[in-house]
Amino acid sequence: MVTYSKNHLKLHIFGENDIEGLISLSQSVGWDYDGSDIQTILSCGKIFGHKNEFDQIVSSAAIIPYDTDLASIGMVIVNPGYRGQGLGKDTTKACINSVSNQTSIMLIATPEGKPMYEKMGFKVVGDVHKFICNNYVPSNGFPDEGLKAEALQEADLDKVFELDKNAFGDFRRKFLTNRIKQSHQSLVLRNEMGSVLGFGLSVLGPCHLILGPIVAPNDSAAAYLLNQLALNHKGKLRIDLPPRDETFMNHLRNSGFEKVSQPPIMIINSERMPTRNNHLYGIAAQVFG
Template sequence: MHTESCVVLKIEQFDSNAVFRLIELSESVGWDYDEQEIHTILSSGCIYGHKNRDGRIVSSAAIIPYDTNIASIGMVIVSPDYRGLGLGKEVTQTCIDRVSTDTSIMLISTEEGKPLYERLGFKTVDVIHKFLCEKFIPNLHDSTKGFTIEYYQTADFHKVKELDSAAFGDQRSTFLLNRIKQCKQCVVVKNQYHEIIGFGLSIQGPINLILGPIVAPNDYIAASIVNALASNHGGNLRIDVPSGHSEFMTFLDTCGFKKVNEPPIMIKNSATMPKRNKELFGISAQVFG
């Protein structure tokens, strides 16, 4: 542990000038935030943290407020040299104070972070199923009869936002716009009447192609979206799946995905998860809830 006092290290809000120092902090704990991901966080919410006397960032936490009732906390990192000083609690509390007491705040915790969040009033309400894949194996037996998968167009945004809101539990207008700008690929699913009934994004990270959000009316269409996003990708993949999609997770297993973790979903200012329609098959990323 570092000998600097917590009193010396003051909380500040970071901007785009801090991106590369935030990447250094992320790397110090083995996480893989990159420049694009941090820019999306900054343009969708706020990042706070501590700097040491040398100007190095030694803690961080991000808060992303959505349109009405929900905010998400993520990117909670404390440099290994500065643990035990209360920095994680202080920076997380700063994020909590950023939104109203009526806002339900959600986060996806590490096991190490869970006791801290419990002390701050968060309660575990569910888990996320984290899947990784080194080589994707397409495995759909039937044709896409009754629906088509097409590339996203700007005119599709209103319907994509509507579908995302019902699946996630709140509108995320600013975040979705920023995420679509960042994505490697975005597809929409249309039924026989040319109505959009689902969508999916892929985000290229330093290690994995991240699949999500994925919103679909059923397991098969969700699987078809994964197939469309992953089939031409030769590298590693990741998808984080909410509970309640056992058939979809079985499909992922047949495609080469392996479940590696079940991090807890925790919420403050609410006893339950936000109301969702069970059509969210892959979350955007843990920082975004």
């Protein structure tokens, strides 16, 4: 492998004209960010990174600030030929410096990145369970509370924002608005009175139909939402779960999912995760925390 020096590399803030270059960078490490993902990140956050003397993007890191005092870092990528020169650290620092030092910043680390984040002051506060499904087994079960999944309407947005805030730990209005626009399917969970008790999104990526965020009042309601999102999809599925007990994970296994990794959640400027109500059953994607 050819290795290049750090000379002539400049740190940039990327924009829409850089989307193709960011896709190429993602592909250089075997990741599957596509234009829609990057557009959503740019719509509610910033992406920093280096370009070489040929105007090629060789590193990146994204930060998505949420509505009050929480942000998420992701998409930390360094082209293999430029590793070992501190580019990942430089881009992550740029992300951290772009928000207030009162902002709690979370990320989901790769095994390669975890030592660097620890040196920068991030602490492990949990983990995420990544599940992949090649052949989905539909569920015949339905919640016994009279719940029904229906297409999300504009009138539902304020309630969805509130449900997500209580499940995730901060309001994410701008992010969710853009993620819903990107979604393949957006559902809300209504009770017999018409009240919205949960919601779920699916996003079609290059390799998988990504299920999440999924917010539901209990395991059976979450399983029902997942089934409605996954039903009739012929390709691979992916869901990333925040920390929870084995009950829902066993449902996933019975539905054809297999756990493939368990990366750590890390945080800086705080000692713990934000307060959550345990209703988050699937995160949007690792870059969004």
